[in-house]
Amino acid sequence: MSGYDNSSRFRSVLTFEAEPAAVRDLRRGVRGQLAEWYLSAVVEEAELVVSELAANVIKHVGRGTTATLVLEVAGDRLRIELHDENYRVPVLKSVACADEDGRGLHLLAGMAADWGTLLTATGKSVWCELPAVPGEQCRRVRRAEAALAGYRRDTGAPPPLPGRSVRFLEESATSLIADLLHWVTARGGDPDGLLDRAQMHYEADVA
Incomplete structure (x- = not known):
């Protein structure tokens, strides 16, 4: 090829x-x-x-x-x-x-x-x-990619470089998670508890 x-x-x-x-x-x-x-x-x-x-x-x-x-x-x-x-x-x-x-x-x-x-x-x-009906894991990945694409567009981030897409996007994903933690805190929520619950959901999905 x-x-x-x-x-x-x-x-x-x-x-x-x-x-x-x-x-x-x-x-x-x-x-x-x-x-x-x-x-x-x-x-x-x-x-x-x-x-x-x-x-x-x-x-x-x-x-x-x-x-x-x-x-x-x-x-x-x-x-x-x-x-x-x-x-x-x-x-x-x-x-x-x-x-x-x-x-x-x-x-x-x-x-x-x-x-x-x-x-x-x-x-x-x-x-x-x-x-080709995707499994639940695939649906979650697609939803995450759509959310991350919107976030990068709103923040004016440059497009990912070929061959470096996963590592290149991790920085934006980290920023998105940090913004979500700020959002929870601003509304009186518990950011540590949110992270713990998210981790539990993730581990249950991939088990």
Whole structure:
């Protein structure tokens, strides 16, 4: 795989050359990315979809072709797109039991909540969406990220640098927690008790 773009927390872009070895790398990359997004429950389906889409590029577009895989979480769906530089759009056809070709799209249509094709300025995209209901831990992470993004925007903090996002954001997270403690104190609350209760909730969630 020759490229990676993580411009959004829940969007991943992988550029690769259509070779059999690259399919294995893609599956590994998908598995790791979905684990990071707390979507391990949909890994098997996603790996299978990605394998079929990449195999179709190798077979019908050509080995060595440059292609791009896009993973994106939107609501309760995982969207998988595979872009290549060929304008020929695949068509879902009837497949007989003895046929060896044409099964990939049927598999895609059977597994996906929705799927389709799209012509682009440089070729085409074949996409599908899988149900991806996140667990409670993932929901908490997303809520925290949304709150932290708003806090950073209000304080005028610069955007995080690529490759340093977690450590870079910890300083802002610390400031946000400190502000919350000031807020509790200003209203007659107990900041130490708040921290203790938050720690207890956290430990109960990850146990």
